[in-house]
Amino acid sequence: MKLEEAVRELKMEVRSAAGNLSREVSGGYASDLLSDVMAHAGKDCLWVTVQLHQNIVAVAVVKELAGVVIVNGREPDSETLSRAEKEGVPILVTSLPTFEVVGRLYQLGLRGTASC
Amino acid sequence: MGKDRGIGRVQELTYELKVGEVMTREVITARPDCPVGELRELFRVNKISGTPVVDGENLVGIISIEDFIKCLAGGEMDCSVEKKMTRKLEVLYADEPVVHAINKFERYGFGRFPVVDRKTGQLAGILSKGDIIRGLLNKLEIDYREEEIHRYRASHIFEDILADKTVITLRYNVLGGDFDRAGISASTLKKTLTRLGFAPQVVRRVAIATYEAEMNIVVFAEKGEMVSHIYPEYIQIQAKDKGPGIEDIEQAMQPGFSTAPEWVRELGFGAGMGLCNIQKSADEMVLKSKVGKGTDLQATFHFPD
Numbered sequence: 001m002k003l004e005e006a007v008r009e010l011k012m013e014v015r016s017a018a019g020n021l022s023r024e025v026s027g028g029y030a031s032d033l034l035s036d037v038m039a040h041a042g043k044d045c046l047w048v049t050v051q052l053h054q055n056i057v058a059v060a061v062v063k064e065l066a067g068v069v070i071v072n073g074r075e076p077d078s079e080t081l082s083r084a085e086k087e088g089v090p091i092l093v094t095s096l097p098t099f100e101v102v103g104r105l106y107q108l109g110l111r112g113t114a115s116c
Numbered sequence: 117m118g119k120d121r122g123i124g125r126v127q128e129l130t131y132e133l134k135v136g137e138v139m140t141r142e143v144i145t146a147r148p149d150c151p152v153g154e155l156r157e158l159f160r161v162n163k164i165s166g167t168p169v170v171d172g173e174n175l176v177g178i179i180s181i182e183d184f185i186k187c188l189a190g191g192e193m194d195c196s197v198e199k200k201m202t203r204k205l206e207v208l209y210a211d212e213p214v215v216h217a218i219n220k221f222e223r224y225g226f227g228r229f230p231v232v233d234r235k236t237g238q239l240a241g242i243l244s245k246g247d248i249i250r251g252l253l254n255k256l257e258i259d260y261r262e263e264e265i266h267r268y269r270a271s272h273i274f275e276d277i278l279a280d281k282t283v284i285t286l287r288y289n290v291l292g293g294d295f296d297r298a299g300i301s302a303s304t305l306k307k308t309l310t311r312l313g314f315a316p317q318v319v320r321r322v323a324i325a326t327y328e329a330e331m332n333i334v335v336f337a338e339k340g341e342m343v344s345h346i347y348p349e350y351i352q353i354q355a356k357d358k359g360p361g362i363e364d365i366e367q368a369m370q371p372g373f374s375t376a377p378e379w380v381r382e383l384g385f386g387a388g389m390g391l392c393n394i395q396k397s398a399d400e401m402v403l404k405s406k407v408g409k410g411t412d413l414q415a416t417f418h419f420p421d
Contacts, residue, residue, distance in 0.1 A: 019128030019215075033387035034331075038324055039396070051384040058299025062306060062323040079296060087303065088128065 001025050001109060003066050003090060006046065010104055012069065012092040015076060016084035023090075025066045027113035030102050034059050041065060042113025048101050052076045060089045067091070071098045127215075129255055135217050136210030138251025139231045139241035145170040146179060146197050153193035155184050168230040168239055169201045175230055175239045177201035208243055209234045214251065217243055271313030274348050284312075284346040290330055292338040292359070295383065301342045302327035312346070318417055321397040322351055325415045328390040329355035335376050335385055336360060337410070350399075350418045361407040369395070369403075 004021035007014060014021065026044035031037050032051055041047055041063050048069045049056065056068050057080060067090035070076060076084075076091055084091045094101060144162045146155065148171050159165065159181055166180035179201040187193060187200055208217050208229045220229060231241040274282055286308060288301035306323040310316070326342060333340035337359025345352045362368045369391050376386025395401045398415035405411040 017128070019125075019131045022127060032384050033389070034384040035328065035387040035389035035393055038327060039389055039393050043320075049384075053383045054296055055299050055384070058303050058327060061303045062299070062320075062327050064320070 003046070006105060006108065006110070007092060009108055010094055010096070010101065012094045015070075015091045015093055016081045017067075017088045017090040020067075020088050020090050023066045025110060028102065028105050028110045029113055030098055038063065040113075045113040046105065046110065048098055048105075050074060050098070052080060054080045054083050056080065056091075057083045057087055057089050060084075061087050065089070069094060069101055071096060071101055125256065125259070126252060129252055130215040130218060131213050133214045133251055133255060134210065135208045135212045135214060135231055135243055136240065138214060138247050139210070139243040140247055141241045143168060143230075143239060143242045145239070147171065148176055148196065148198035148201070150197045151193065152179075152184060152187045152195050152197055152200055155179065155197070159184070166228055168242065169197055170239055173238050175205065175207070175232060175237075177203045178205060178230060180227070205230065207232045210240045214248055217248060221245055266311050267313065270308075270311040273312065282348060286344045286346070288330075288342040290333040290340045290342055290355075290357075292334060292336070292340070292357075294334060295385075298331060298334040299327055301330050305342075305344055309346075309351070314351075315419065318351070318419055322353060322417050325394040325397045325417075326353055326355075328393045329353065329413055329415070331385060332390055332411075332413075333357045333359070335380055340410075350416055352414060352416045354415075355413045356410065358410040361409055361411055362403075362405040363407055365403055365405060 003023045003025050006025060007021060024044060025046050027042055028046045028048065029037060029041040030048040032049050034055060037047060037059050043064045044066045046067050046069060047060065047065050048071060050071055052070060052074055060068055070091065070093045073095035075093065081091060144158065144164060144167050146158060146167050146169050148169055158167065166178060168175055169177040169179055179197055183200050187195060206220065206224055206229060208220065208231045210231050210233055228242055228244045230239055231243050232238065233240040286305060288304065290301060291297065302323050305326050306319055309319045309322060330342055333355060337357035340355060340357030343354045367373055371392045372388040374386045374388035380386045394415055399418050400416040402414045
């Protein structure tokens with residue numbers, strides 16, 4: 001599935017790197033611990049989290065994630081967004097909570113990724 | 117994959133490039149009191165099909181070849197441009213991203229839009245679809261060449277250096293508590309290693325370990341450094357700090373064990389998995405630490421044949 005499909009289906013709002021939505025998403029991972037994402041998220045997967053800190057961008061770059069979904073209507077600050085823009089990491093926001101987001105992504109056909 | 121990325125880059129460029137960068141700056145214009153009949157020569161000589169109408173410095177309208185044809189059919193060649201032009205103007209601003217322009221072309225179906233400077237309100241240029249395509253192609257070519265040059269230079273570095281032993285050392289300073297710049301060494305090193313032509317799998321493993329080691333310095337030490345030694349056969353990273361040191365290394369290596377303060381954990385750090393992640397990514401890991409003195413971590417990554 002392409003990232004833009006997920007954006008459309010879940011009516012998420014794109015906060016950065018809007019030009020990168022044609023990326024193919026390989027699966028999903030949900031966690032709020034950065035090292036846990038570092039350890040387990042797969043390449044090109046979509047990461048669902050409540051974290052807003054700039055460091056989510058570094059994690060996404062190092063793990064080559066397709067994008068970051070920030071849940072519960074939380075808004076990342078401008079530093080996070082400008083770093084995401086610079087690195088080409090799409091940040092998507094939604095008012096839905098994690099459980100709901102993951103459930104819907106799963107229904108769209110995304111599966112969990114596990115890799116080291 | 118390659119194709120997808122190409123499309124992605126073009127889309128990205130439509131956000132990066134500004135209308136002002138791709139527009140035609142030398143605009144042919146008509147005056148409001150000019151008779152419509154004179155447009156024929158203006159259009160023909162300049163091979164254009166429409167032109168903004170400018171009164172002194174101000175943009176007052178736009179007139180196209182369609183307006184001209186209507187006048188021709190109605191025998192109104194002596195009528196002034198002012199009376200036949202479109203006054204309700206759709207303009208673009210020079211500082212808007214090109215993607216706005218593309219949306220406008222789709223929405224209105226016009227062949228061109230006058231471009232206005234947002235500050236002065238004056239005509240700055242004109243934009244057609246051809247200008248956009250030309251602008252995008254130019255930028256793509258520049259990007260492509262720059263990256264090619266970087267890659268070429270970097271990937272030949274070992275061949276070009278003549279020595280009995282070649283080591284490239286990359287040093288990144290890490291400031292304790294600086295969560296805003298945390299992760300920069302890892303992403304910068306990743307970019308550099310990719311340019312040097314190393315296999316993506318190796319680059320990923322090195323980047324993960326570098327990230328975790330960097331975070332440890334940021335969370336626990338006042339300052340430290342990340343040094344990467346690149347050998348023709350392997351990469352070794354070293355994280356050195358003058359931090360508090362680790363009391364019990366065996367305990368620190370346990371997954372989930374962390375001494376990070378609560379506020380750090382709330383940011384999503386301090387999960388107690390950093391060292392395990394480094395060990396899993398690396399082929400070899402050596403951790404030395406003295407309480408009150410600091411910590412020295414080395415991790416080695418061999419290249420698969």
